[in-house]
Amino acid sequence: xxxxxxxxIDSEVGVVxxxxxxxxxxxxxxxxxxxxxxxxxxSLSISIAYDTNFGPHDDLILLEVDEKLLPDFFHQRVSLRxxxxxxxxxxxxxxxxxxxxxxxxxxVFLIPPVDNLTLYENSEDCNMKDNxxxxxxxxxxxxGNMELVEVAPRLDKLKLLLLESPYxxxxxxxxxxxxxxxxxITKRMYRWDDLVDKxxxxxxxxxxxxxxFSAVEIxxxxxxxxxxxxxxxxxxxxxxxxxxxWSLDALNEDEVVSTLVSDGFPLKLSQHCLHVFGSxxxxxxxxxxxxxxxxxxxCVHFAREILVEGKRKMDNFMEEWKLKVPxxxxxxxxxxxxxxxxxxxxxxxxxxxxxxxxxxxTPAERFSILFKERPKxxxxxxxxxxxxxxxxxxxxxxxxxxxxxxxxxxxxxEPVFSAx
Amino acid sequence: MFTLPGFRFCSRWExxxxxxxxxxxxxxxxxxxxxxxxxxxxxxxxxxxSCPDWAIIEVQGVVEVQPxxxxxxxxxxxxxxxxxxxxxxxxxxxGYHELTGxxxxxxxxxxxxxxxxxxxxxxxxxxLKVVGIIxxxxxxxxxxxxxxxxxx
Numbered sequence: 131x132x133x134x135x136x137x138x139i140d141s142e143v144g145v146v147x148x149x150x151x152x153x154x155x156x157x158x159x160x161x162x163x164x165x166x167x168x169x170x171x172x173s174l175s176i177s178i179a180y181d182t183n184f185g186p187h188d189d190l191i192l193l194e195v196d197e198k199l200l201p202d203f204f205h206q207r208v209s210l211r212x213x214x215x216x217x218x219x220x221x222x223x224x225x226x227x228x229x230x231x232x233x234x235x236x237x238v239f240l241i242p243p244v245d246n247l248t249l250y251e252n253s254e255d256c257n258m259k260d261n262x263x264x265x266x267x268x269x270x271x272x273x274g275n276m277e278l279v280e281v282a283p284r285l286d287k288l289k290l291l292l293l294e295s296p297y298x299x300x301x302x303x304x305x306x307x308x309x310x311x312x313x314x315i316t317k318r319m320y321r322w323d324d325l326v327d328k329x330x331x332x333x334x335x336x337x338x339x340x341x342x343f344s345a346v347e348i349x350x351x352x353x354x355x356x357x358x359x360x361x362x363x364x365x366x367x368x369x370x371x372x373x374x375x376w377s378l379d380a381l382n383e384d385e386v387v388s389t390l391v392s393d394g395f396p397l398k399l400s401q402h403c404l405h406v407f408g409s410x411x412x413x414x415x416x417x418x419x420x421x422x423x424x425x426x427x428x429c430v431h432f433a434r435e436i437l438v439e440g441k442r443k444m445d446n447f448m449e450e451w452k453l454k455v456p457x458x459x460x461x462x463x464x465x466x467x468x469x470x471x472x473x474x475x476x477x478x479x480x481x482x483x484x485x486x487x488x489x490x491x492t493p494a495e496r497f498s499i500l501f502k503e504r505p506k507x508x509x510x511x512x513x514x515x516x517x518x519x520x521x522x523x524x525x526x527x528x529x530x531x532x533x534x535x536x537x538x539x540x541x542x543x544e545p546v547f548s549a550x
Numbered sequence: 551m552f553t554l555p556g557f558r559f560c561s562r563w564e565x566x567x568x569x570x571x572x573x574x575x576x577x578x579x580x581x582x583x584x585x586x587x588x589x590x591x592x593x594x595x596x597x598x599x600s601c602p603d604w605a606i607i608e609v610q611g612v613v614e615v616q617p618x619x620x621x622x623x624x625x626x627x628x629x630x631x632x633x634x635x636x637x638x639x640x641x642x643x644x645g646y647h648e649l650t651g652x653x654x655x656x657x658x659x660x661x662x663x664x665x666x667x668x669x670x671x672x673x674x675x676x677x678l679k680v681v682g683i684i685x686x687x688x689x690x691x692x693x694x695x696x697x698x699x700x701x702x
Contacts, residue, residue, distance in 0.1 A: 164605035175632030180623045189665040210590040241605040327588045
């Protein structure tokens, strides 16, 4: 015969009220919630029962979250992003997380605090119970919880969106007289808010991405400028620098921009030219903004310009390249790491354009394209094309292990990578 | 099966229990997709210190209900939870089995989110809202003990 001792529960009320936060209402007599379970008084016992509204409650989700992310949740700085065809990601201000469901074979009884029971109707059924007994209600048995895994922002889509309507030299002519609204209908253009909505990345990562792609905001729309057009503006800038005897290491922003504008280029793009091909010079006391042209970026631009038509013989290419770069700049083949590839056809060396910036940012796709280009890669050739890959939690070595097959034909020789 | 005065049903452990199995998989949150916006901000009406605490009692196994009570789960008692001493040890009695466990702090807190359907005529949008936080669970992972008498 079994005996069940009833716990002494009168003192529990004191415990519950003492523990409760200000927002809690007085619990219904006979009905208790999470607080009681978490603060069960020694030598007391309580009854655990299925709530009146017990059910699957698929609208209740458990999400495991790192302690340091909690403030972002409490201050409503977190959002879920994704289109119907994409899996949802969770974004804070600066990071992106994919959401995984972790199932469990355990029975996880979920018990809300007392005032939450009032979210559901008919919780006053509790009053029917024996007043001495404390009953704690289980609202749901959770099948598992969601977990967050930090991932790289999905910026390939950003590029695709921006490439839908690059800004070219014809833009002003095409749209002269058209209202802004008509313009955005004929061309698919995106404002910041549209991009935030469509791209699965945190706002900080989105901003960095726009900067990395050299995008520029014109009339509220984020645009990629056609390379040819930027080249035209650069040439103009270089002509003017010779004419006016400007130093390429200390270009005066106002002077440069006003000259370009008077030559017929839009203000925004004239400013953007400095951003694309130069960097600001940090001068403490000087009021005016000074810019220095970046040798590598300028030289790479001219190299790409030569190779846009197709591959060229190495000697031929180097000769032309050296002529094209501005006076004072030195064209070094090493600058073209990650931008061009060389191949031997017969006795001749040929070079063609292959820029890392045109490749996908997800490792699987990146390696797939790389191995399509070349079935075998030597380590030193491969590195410039994978250095920029960023996947949280996996190192470069890890990625090589995962996506490539490594062989070393001769000891001491460089390792060679091919597709798995 | 015993039917005891004051109890409405007895539970019984089917097979003794199995090791905890965690299945990790990809699953997308299935949010109602009628909305046009691709962004759902997770709302929270509680401030840092005052997010309501929810509790979890976790057992390594499955509680089975007698077939005759299958459709009448609501308000049915599962078992008795008690805390014999001032230590964080707990005893959970389900039917004639007693489980022993303890209150454990979660390695990472778990937020309880609720999908809230706003039934506007213009936009059948759904929102996600933080309704609670779980920092501890009462975990029972030892073999249940078959009882002849219960002391608490």
